[in-house]
Amino acid sequence: MKSKLPVLTLKGSPRQIGYDHGRKARPEIEDNLEVYFRRFKSETELSHDLAISRAAKFLDVIDKISPEYAETMKGVAVGSGQEILDITALNVRYELMYSQFSKIGLKPMPKTFGCTAFATLPAAVENGHLIMAQNWDWIPEVEGLFLKVKNENGPDTLSFTEAGVVGGKIGLNSEGLGLLINGIVSSKDDWARLKKPFHVRCWEILRSRTLARARAVISQGQRNCSANFILGQQKTARSGKVVDIETAPEAVCELRPDRGAVAHTNHFSNPRILGVKQVLDEERLSTLQRYRRIQELLDGSVRVGRKLGISDAKNMLRDHYGKPESVCRHSNMKLPEYERYETVVSVIMDLPTRKMWAATGTPCSTEYRSMSL
Numbered sequence: 254m255k256s257k258l259p260v261l262t263l264k265g266s267p268r269q270i271g272y273d274h275g276r277k278a279r280p281e282i283e284d285n286l287e288v289y290f291r292r293f294k295s296e297t298e299l300s301h302d303l304a305i306s307r308a309a310k311f312l313d314v315i316d317k318i319s320p321e322y323a324e325t326m327k328g329v330a331v332g333s334g335q336e337i338l339d340i341t342a343l344n345v346r347y348e349l350m351y352s353q354f355s356k357i358g359l360k361p362m363p364k365t366f367g368c369t370a371f372a373t374l375p376a377a378v379e380n381g382h383l384i385m386a387q388n389w390d391w392i393p394e395v396e397g398l399f400l401k402v403k404n405e406n407g408p409d410t411l412s413f414t415e416a417g418v419v420g421g422k423i424g425l426n427s428e429g430l431g432l433l434i435n436g437i438v439s440s441k442d443d444w445a446r447l448k449k450p451f452h453v454r455c456w457e458i459l460r461s462r463t464l465a466r467a468r469a470v471i472s473q474g475q476r477n478c479s480a481n482f483i484l485g486q487q488k489t490a491r492s493g494k495v496v497d498i499e500t501a502p503e504a505v506c507e508l509r510p511d512r513g514a515v516a517h518t519n520h521f522s523n524p525r526i527l528g529v530k531q532v533l534d535e536e537r538l539s540t541l542q543r544y545r546r547i548q549e550l551l552d553g554s555v556r557v558g559r560k561l562g563i564s565d566a567k568n569m570l571r572d573h574y575g576k577p578e579s580v581c582r583h584s585n586m587k588l589p590e591y592e593r594y595e596t597v598v599s600v601i602m603d604l605p606t607r608k609m610w611a612a613t614g615t616p617c618s619t620e621y622r623s624m625s626l
């Protein structure tokens with residue numbers, strides 16, 4: 254992992270945006286393809302050929318439901334000198350890996366992103382701004398980057414993504430709308446539903462002008478796989494809304510902030526309402542422990558009237574209670590190397606000013622740097 258993640262500034266048509274993404278991140282995309290195809294095989298028993306045949310089915314789906322996303326992926330393929338189906342497989346890797354985890358029913362068991370995310374309403378923050386924050390824990394060898402995109406039709410966006418993936422999954426837009434995500438696995442996850450893929454949904458959320466539109470992107474129709482989304486929007490002082498939406502393939506469930514704040518990790522709060530079985534393995538300890546800890550930190554601060562500052566948000570993301578399976582997550586050396594996950598990027602966003610602070614790797618050991626849209 255690099256000490257500073259690259260920021261790509263992109264503009265123009267979807268094709269041009271994709272082409273420049275591919276050209277500027279050529280080595281990183283090549284690395285990510287190598288990492289994911291190796292992991293498809295070693296962790297989910299998915300061969301290169303099988304992954305590609307499923308990617309081809311998804312390319313047809315994306316061509317139909319989101320032609321702009323498809324065009325951008327094609328630009329990435331040309332710019333990076335890779336095959337379009339390889340790039341598509343990277344963009345639907347959430348579907349390919351997650352549904353395979355719940356399908357094979359034997360070791361290896363599901364591995365979810367170990368993410369810890371929280372958002373605080375303006376009234377709970379020192380300067381009255383809506384704050385959204387997240388540690389994204391995943392395979393340390395994955396190459397991440399930030400995309401700052403000036404879109405031809407839609408708001409401008411600043412988001413974190415994996416090199417080669419068009420749809421950023423943690424980010425904000427010029428309408429003061431922000432997105433955080435948590436991976437969750439359920440018994441009903443299945444790539445073969447061939448619905449709108451997770452990363453396409455993230456991309457559409459960040460191109461939404463309103464919270465209502467973003468909420469519709471998540472809840473309309475069925476989903477291939479489960480996931481949790483935290484949405485927030487604040488355009489001006491005195492406004493500001495946050496909603497957490499837990500989703501399973503056939504149902505969604507909304508959680509409201511509790512005394513000014515909401516937090517989520519990698520398990521369902523309401524699996525029964527969503528009609529699914531929770532699938533948790535050794536991750537169980539990590540997600541439950543991180544969930545209890547982040548709630549405790551919010552209970553002891555914003556929920557008893559102490560206003561949050563950016564430095565408090567950084568300290569929460571640097572918390573080591575229960576290390577290595579802590580909010581600031583470190584590799585668990587008791588696990589085999591391929592099962593070790595750690596914080597790959599840590600992000601804090603101030604929505605009304607469209608500012609973002611990001612630290613690469615575990616935030617206890619790296620400084621946050623600021624960026625703005």
Ligand SMILES: [Zn+2]
Binds near residue numbers: 571616
């Ligand atoms: Zn740490």
